[in-house]
Amino acid sequence: MLKINRISARIAGITVLRKIDTEFPAGSLLAVVGRNGAGKTTLLRAVMGLMPLQEGSISFDGRDLASVPAHGRAALGIGYAPEDRVMFPTFTVEENLRLPCDVLKLPRAEIDRRLEKAVAVVPQLKDMLPRSGAALSGGQGKIAALGRALMAGTRLVLLDEPFQGLAPVLASQYGESLRRLREMDSEVCVVVTESNRSLLRDLPDATLTLERGELAVGEPAAAH
Numbered sequence: 001m002l003k004i005n006r007i008s009a010r011i012a013g014i015t016v017l018r019k020i021d022t023e024f025p026a027g028s029l030l031a032v033v034g035r036n037g038a039g040k041t042t043l044l045r046a047v048m049g050l051m052p053l054q055e056g057s058i059s060f061d062g063r064d065l066a067s068v069p070a071h072g073r074a075a076l077g078i079g080y081a082p083e084d085r086v087m088f089p090t091f092t093v094e095e096n097l098r099l100p101c102d103v104l105k106l107p108r109a110e111i112d113r114r115l116e117k118a119v120a121v122v123p124q125l126k127d128m129l130p131r132s133g134a135a136l137s138g139g140q141g142k143i144a145a146l147g148r149a150l151m152a153g154t155r156l157v158l159l160d161e162p163f164q165g166l167a168p169v170l171a172s173q174y175g176e177s178l179r180r181l182r183e184m185d186s187e188v189c190v191v192v193t194e195s196n197r198s199l200l201r202d203l204p205d206a207t208l209t210l211e212r213g214e215l216a217v218g219e220p221a222a223a224h
């Protein structure tokens with residue numbers, strides 16, 4: 001579904017991704033693990049179109065995404081929960097969740113349907129929806145950010161270090177939500193980054209390891 005073809009990227013003149021060549025197949029849950037600074041966030045940002053490529057290309061269903069900006073990638077069904085998860089404090093959680101779909105000008109009925117599905121996948125959202133985006137703890141914010149990523153991410157969901165800092169109970173609920181998502185939707189691809197691979201337990205089908213911007217030696221070019 002999503003192919004990453006030998007991409008490299010630089011920040012402030014330093015190469016932080018080096019010829020990454022891999023694939024995010026439909027119906028899989030992939031982990032991208034690596035130490036702090038290995039390039040995990042940069043890889044997700046590159047997929048989202050938030051990071052210019054120095055070389056290589058990214059394609060989705062065979063279409064080169066080079067000319068597709070971030071909002072256009074959301075329109076293709078790619079959702080992203082960044083590590084810093086920003087909820088708009090003057091909006092309710094529900095408004096925060098609806099926002100990516102409002103921006104995409106999706107019909108109201110479709111947005112309602114997606115919200116219903118997000119709540120089915122992440123039941124803790126139900127009580128959070130009427131609350132202010134400013135009134136969430138760090139852990140609750142991560143749960144809400146997962147919900148928001150699901151609103152756009154009908155095909156591919158990118159989650160940046162979601163387990164970092166989550167209390168064990170919330171981490172286990174978060175993992176349950178990802179399992180439920182896959183039960184409800186056998187085609188969706190979920191990519192989770194993590195610096196501590198033990199937090200992922202048995203969740204991933206495959207794991208890619210990044211070391212200083214490179215895929216570790218012996219890594220499968222395409223994870224299935």
Ligand SMILES: Nc1ncnc2c1ncn2[C@@H]1O[C@H](COP(=O)(O)OP(=O)(O)OP(=O)(O)O)[C@@H](O)[C@H]1O
Pocket residue numbers: 011012016034035036037038039040041042043083195
């Ligand atoms: N705004 C920035 N300015 C300069 N260098 C940056 C910036 N953002 C990232 N980098 C550098 O790019 C490299 C990759 O960073 P990235 O955030 O992708 O790593 P990461 O694997 O997600 O790390 P973490 O687990 O700490 O989030 C690091 O060496 C980092 O220092």
